Amino acid sequence: MQTIPTIFRQDYCPYPFKISHLNLIFDLDAAHTHVHSEMLLTRVNPGSDLLLHADGLSLLSIHLDGRELSAVTDYVLNDDGLRVLNPPESFTLSIVTQTQPDQNSTLMGLYASNGNLFTQCEAEGFRKITYFPDRPDVMTQYTVELRADAEQYSVLLSNGNLVDEGVLDDGRHYAKWIDPFKKPSYLFALVAGKLVCQEEKFILASGREVLLQVWVEDGNLDKTQHAMESLKNSIRWDEQRFGLELDLDRFMIVAVSDFNMGAMENKGLNIFNTKYVLANSRVATDIDYANIESVVGHEYFHNWTGNRVTCQDWFQLSLKEGLTVFRDQEFSADMIGTDSGRAVSRIGDVRTLRQVQFSEDAGPMAHPVRPDSYVEINNFYTVTIYEKGAEVVRMYQTLLGRDGFRKGMDLYFARHDGCAVTCDDFRAAMADANGRDLAQFERWYSQAGTPVVTVKSHYDTDLQQYTLTLRQSCAPTPGQTDKSPFHIPVTVGLLDSNGQEMPLYLVGESSAQASCVLELTDIEQSFVFDRIPALPTPSLLRNFSAPVVLEYAYSDTELAHLLAHDSDAFNRWEAGQRLATQRLMQLIKSVQAGEALSLDSLYLEAVGLVLNDENLDPAFRELVLTLPSEAMLAELSAEIDPHAIHVAREYMRQQISAHMHKDFYQVYQANQTMGVYSPDAISAGKRGLKNLALAYLVSNDADEQMISLALTQVHEAQNMTDRLAALAVLVRTGDECAIEPLNDFYQDFADDALVIDKWFSLQASSPKTDVELVRQLMRHPDFNLHNPNRARSLIFSFCHANPVQFHAKDGSGYAFWAEQVLALNAINPQVAARLVRVLDHWRKYQPALQARMQDALLTVANSVGLSKDVQELVVKMLK
Ligand code: PHE
Ligand code: ZN
Numbered sequence: 119m120q121t122i123p124t125i126f127r128q129d130y131c132p133y134p135f136k137i138s139h140l141n142l143i144f145d146l147d148a149a150h151t152h153v154h155s156e157m158l159l160t161r162v163n164p165g166s167d168l169l170l171h172a173d174g175l176s177l178l179s180i181h182l183d184g185r186e187l188s189a190v191t192d193y194v195l196n197d198d199g200l201r202v203l204n205p206p207e208s209f210t211l212s213i214v215t216q217t218q219p220d221q222n223s224t225l226m227g228l229y230a231s232n233g234n235l236f237t238q239c240e241a242e243g244f245r246k247i248t249y250f251p252d253r254p255d256v257m258t259q260y261t262v263e264l265r266a267d268a269e270q271y272s273v274l275l276s277n278g279n280l281v282d283e284g285v286l287d288d289g290r291h292y293a294k295w296i297d298p299f300k301k302p303s304y305l306f307a308l309v310a311g312k313l314v315c316q317e318e319k320f321i322l323a324s325g326r327e328v329l330l331q332v333w334v335e336d337g338n339l340d341k342t343q344h345a346m347e348s349l350k351n352s353i354r355w356d357e358q359r360f361g362l363e364l365d366l367d368r369f370m371i372v373a374v375s376d377f378n379m380g381a382m383e384n385k386g387l388n389i390f391n392t393k394y395v396l397a398n399s400r401v402a403t404d405i406d407y408a409n410i411e412s413v414v415g416h417e418y419f420h421n422w423t424g425n426r427v428t429c430q431d432w433f434q435l436s437l438k439e440g441l442t443v444f445r446d447q448e449f450s451a452d453m454i455g456t457d458s459g460r461a462v463s464r465i466g467d468v469r470t471l472r473q474v475q476f477s478e479d480a481g482p483m484a485h486p487v488r489p490d491s492y493v494e495i496n497n498f499y500t501v502t503i504y505e506k507g508a509e510v511v512r513m514y515q516t517l518l519g520r521d522g523f524r525k526g527m528d529l530y531f532a533r534h535d536g537c538a539v540t541c542d543d544f545r546a547a548m549a550d551a552n553g554r555d556l557a558q559f560e561r562w563y564s565q566a567g568t569p570v571v572t573v574k575s576h577y578d579t580d581l582q583q584y585t586l587t588l589r590q591s592c593a594p595t596p597g598q599t600d601k602s603p604f605h606i607p608v609t610v611g612l613l614d615s616n617g618q619e620m621p622l623y624l625v626g627e628s629s630a631q632a633s634c635v636l637e638l639t640d641i642e643q644s645f646v647f648d649r650i651p652a653l654p655t656p657s658l659l660r661n662f663s664a665p666v667v668l669e670y671a672y673s674d675t676e677l678a679h680l681l682a683h684d685s686d687a688f689n690r691w692e693a694g695q696r697l698a699t700q701r702l703m704q705l706i707k708s709v710q711a712g713e714a715l716s717l718d719s720l721y722l723e724a725v726g727l728v729l730n731d732e733n734l735d736p737a738f739r740e741l742v743l744t745l746p747s748e749a750m751l752a753e754l755s756a757e758i759d760p761h762a763i764h765v766a767r768e769y770m771r772q773q774i775s776a777h778m779h780k781d782f783y784q785v786y787q788a789n790q791t792m793g794v795y796s797p798d799a800i801s802a803g804k805r806g807l808k809n810l811a812l813a814y815l816v817s818n819d820a821d822e823q824m825i826s827l828a829l830t831q832v833h834e835a836q837n838m839t840d841r842l843a844a845l846a847v848l849v850r851t852g853d854e855c856a857i858e859p860l861n862d863f864y865q866d867f868a869d870d871a872l873v874i875d876k877w878f879s880l881q882a883s884s885p886k887t888d889v890e891l892v893r894q895l896m897r898h899p900d901f902n903l904h905n906p907n908r909a910r911s912l913i914f915s916f917c918h919a920n921p922v923q924f925h926a927k928d929g930s931g932y933a934f935w936a937e938q939v940l941a942l943n944a945i946n947p948q949v950a951a952r953l954v955r956v957l958d959h960w961r962k963y964q965p966a967l968q969a970r971m972q973d974a975l976l977t978v979a980n981s982v983g984l985s986k987d988v989q990e991l992v993v994k995m996l997k
Pocket of ligand 2: 420438439
């Protein structure tokens with residue numbers, strides 16, 4: 119392996135030149151595109167040469183103030199850029215480059231997809247288009263002219279406003295766009311192709327009219343309505359919640375089927391993975407609808423948090439991502455509107471955080487929310503930057519209140535609009551707007567790892583005082599052995615024996631609260647509550663007020679009490695999860711010891727009450743009845759045994775199913791949704807609960823009657839949610855009953871790529887699907903490794919979502935993994951790197967599996983031609 123350089127946050131230096139304008143002309147063609155760039159540069163900081171980034175470009179010509187530069191005396195070209203020697207103080211640089219979009223399989227820079235052309239520039243893709251300081255703190259005003267064949271590329275889009283269009287002498291057509299806002303290169307975009315749009319005029323809060331468009335390939339206009347609705351809701355929400363208005367006259371969303379990520383917030387021209395745009399009830403599930411709403415919101419919200427105020431350098435990535443995820447989470451919760459709906463949405467967010475981010479934080483890729491170094495920035499678009507970053511932002515709101523948080527946001531924009539700033543600037547705005555000292559809070563940005571908060575309680579009958587003692591610790595992470603205490607908001611409530619909330623009088627305070635935020639800043643602190651007449655049950659870390667692991671020695675009866683009564687719906691759910699997790703961890707041990715398995719009635723009765731409580735939101739009941747995933751149980755295991763985990767969890771599912779068969783059947787019947795499909799939270803919640811009931815009913819696979827219930831649902835379903843859920847249940851039986859419905863499904867949707875993804879994914883993630891079947895599916899004519907959605911639907915679904923087969927004892931899953939990593943590495947390093955991360959935790963597995971995983975990792979590590987992306991990861995994992 120060759121060594122690749124590490125970039126350090128400490129080495130940040132401002133760019134020595136200001137570039138007031140960039141004028142780009144594209145002669146677009148899939149085989150050869152020419153890019154003419156002209157920029158005005160002025161030196162603002164001392165330094166000598168001018169450095170421009172480049173990646174895989176061919177330089178056709180370069181002129182400085184009209185004079186052609188010489189490769190001998192005026193500039194030096196090397197692998198990652200161009201150095202202009204001793205430039206003047208102020209000058210114009212004109213460069214012509216050539217790229218080959220149809221040869222570009224990385225999906226970064228300018229690339230072709232289904233005959234159309236798209237760009238993706240974040241983080242460092244602009245350097246694959248032209249020579250430029252491709253860093254977020256160099257902000258420029260762009261003028262862009264696109265020229266192309268009028269028929270093949272009938273639509274020509276770029277950022278900002280369309281100022282001119284027409285026909286060229288040679289018969290091609292052109293369009294000229296000006297973005298009135300200066301921006302960093304990563305927010306540049308163009309789209310050229312045969313596309314159609316749904317458009318609408320929309321009036322902003324200020325009364326200004328704007329044009330909204332959703333662009334898709336011909337034939338997909340029946341799937342754009344939900345994205346359009348989501349966009350309008352996002353615009354309204356940002357006006358109302360944060361006083362932020364759309365600053366352009368035109369806002370476009372474009373769907374592309376080849377895309378590495380979810381979507382991209384290019385100024386005024388958001389480019390989306392089709393998965394997060396296209397929906398109608400026939401092809402999209404309730405989850406798809408919810409994801410579309412949240413991703414449309416996320417990208418739209420970036421217009422202020424990311425674009426108007428951007429990042430100084432990529433170490434500050436969470437400045438825009440953590441904040442924007444927080445905003446999209448709040449948006450989704452507000453769209454549901456009800457308290458229980460908010461809790462359901464919060465629970466979903468926390469589930470991802472715990473399952474994915476906590477495990478990242480406990481592995482070889484653990485890094486702070488603001489990292490100190492990286493090799494390949496693409497590897498840092500992580501759950502830590504996004505989801506933990508969002509939790510960090512949420513903690514400001516918990517500490518400062520909603521109004522205080524809003525004041526902080528207002529000050530942040532007042533200070534930094536139009537600038538490229540840091541996480542420290544954000545924290546300073548929050549502190550200054552509220553007159554608070556948030557110095558210690560900085561550690562959430564600089565220290566990796568998940569803190570553990572251990573709570574002990576003491577009740578003094580005589581004094582009628584209740585004391586909670588909180589103690590924090592955080593395990594070492596790579597490169598950080600000793601951690602200093604974090605500033606942790608812990609929201610608590612106390613329940614009396616009837617399940618009623620006790621008024622809380624913290625010692626020294628005269629007014630009572632139902633819930634209060636304890637601020638843990640030392641390693642250990644005690645908080646004393648007065649006027650507590652009897653021993654309470656503590657409800658700790660309400661609404662998951664901090665991204666920590668909370669330990670408290672709850673008894674089963676306390677947990678059942680919380681599950682039945684807590685006014686904090688999040689903690690109600692949490693109590694149920696604690697009950698389930700304790701039992702599952704015990705069952706795993708029993709499986710390993712070869713003991714007989716059993717499940718006690720306390721658990722069954724406690725969750726049975728929730729299942730049958732019709733006053734509760736169906737979506738909430740579904741969550742309570744959903745066991746912690748196998749991935750979550752792996753995360754909690756000291757030594758991971760995927761087979762024991764699977765057996766234990768299946769056993770528990772069957773016990774629940776057997777004991778509550780009648781209840782599930784009743785719930786199944788009672789939660790049918792009739793009439794026209796609607797993706798709203800209530801209807802989706804009912805479908806979710808009903809389909810969970812169906813899954814339990816069928817989990818005793820011998821039951822023919824239940825299988826025919828699922829078959830009937832497959833045949834009669836009026837929407838994709840119900841059809842796919844029933845099909846999944848059948849596929850999971852591994853029985854012949856699934857063959858025909860699977861074939862029908864394929865036939866019905868053969869021309870819809872996103873649904874065929876579901877078809878692959880469903881099979882790949884079934885515990886009955888082994889690696890041989892996956893290999894067979896890879897030979898299916900519809901399989902295509904170049905398309906990330908398709909690769910994810912089959913390969914990632916198998917490696918990520920099918921642990922019991924992926925971790926087959928003979929190591930066949932790992933050999934498959936190594937092959938696919940190497941195949942993808944040659945096509946698309948970003949996608950390959952995502953797959954590498956499946957083995958993050960190889961050192962936590964049983965020794966026999968570990969040895970086989972190490973073999974697979976070494977196979978990859980010792981291969982030639984590894985991308986920076988893959989190499990950085992395997993090096994860190996093998997360290
Ligand atoms: N910035 C995008 C988002 O979070 C994610 C992204 C990163 C997309 C890199 C493409 C490439 O919304
Ligand atoms: Zn984002």
